[in-house]
Amino acid sequence: MLARLGWMIHKDLVTEWRARRAWPAMLLLGIVVAALFSLQADLAPSEKHAVASSLLWVAIFFAGMVAIERSFAAERDEGCWDALLLYPIPPGLIYLAKLLANVVALGVLQCVLIPLFAVLADVPLAVHPWALILVAALGNLGIAAVGTLLSALSAGLRQRGSLLVLLVLPLAVPVLLAASEATRLAGEDSLGAAWWQWVQLLAAFALAFSVAGTLLIDVAVED
């Protein structure tokens, strides 16, 4: 099972590497949002610290959706979907593979955006590097879990691109809020109880969305 999961993720990453359909657009959108932020927000340093983390997560979300939207739509457009369903694995595993591929995509995006925001907002980046990595990973999982499920659901829809963002955003708001608060608090000198509370909330949402996605994918993809 694990090997098959690995191969599914491998397939998605190799396809993306060869065709470069989604990731360049995703990275560019993220960078443009970051640039707009620093161009437009002429704030005092303390104010910049306060808003940088929330803008960072807004940028991650909107840019990430470019990649997430493709994950099931690409299979349908290229006619690979039926072949994928014939592959002897349960749909839950297809979902997990797509989810993890999207987590990788969001991770790549974060590797660009987090340093970029840190430089532009002049925030100390690595006060608690592990805390920041933990928050980033959990936030990724939360966004990707709900995004992947709904991208499967809306894969056959008209104007699915703009619609998907609209469907995912309300559900992802708690994740984005918790992630941006936890990111902001991870940049402070000492990690307090408040930070831990946000991380717990973030973990709860990431877990709930991943489990719900694995269970609900069966009905989302049947046609």
Place this chain on the structure above:
Amino acid sequence: MERSLRLRTALTTALHVLLAGLLIVAVLAIFVFAPTEETMGQAQRILYLHVSVAWAGLAGFLLMAGAGALYLLRRDLRWDHWAAAAAEVGWLCSTLTLITGSLWAHAAWNTWWTWDPRLTATAVLWAVYCAYLILRSGLEDPHRRARAGAVLAIIGMVDLPMVTMATRWFRGIHPPSPQMEPAMRLALLLSVAAFTGLFGLLVACRRRQLQIQEMLFRLEQDSDM
């Protein structure tokens, strides 16, 4: 057949009259019977309406997700009609919750809106309702629409504990259920009961309408063939 239909009509009419009476009593209780609150004055009476529609908004979401789950299990469009009806009326109640809450906030906190945890969670609930309705409107095939809606409603359930527990889990300014005078509590109970009844009636009417729509659609299809 004829007799059972007549009995059903009589029962429905009786129920409507009862509900109308309850609504009148509730309105009287809110505006006449309940004492005026000391610090907020007349504006405090918004609370009775606000709590009632907020509760109906939550109940609508629960009904929408529950009926959606039942649809997924049984694959019977009747459950989907319940879910769709609950979503539309629930959306209305959720909108009214935000509006009455905003009026209250202006009177009590001197601001129309603030990002208190419960307010945020309620706004998210409203947005999920909107997403549900938009998703449904984009799908033509009834079973596909029912399935997609059910999935969205079930994941949307994660927001419900956020709304109900927000005042306990986080520090905010939205009051948890306060200690009230008995007369006020009675007015609140009456109002909640009346609006729950109204909510149920609206959902039932809308469900019936959706069911008839579906029957008509089938008949049209059959006559085409």
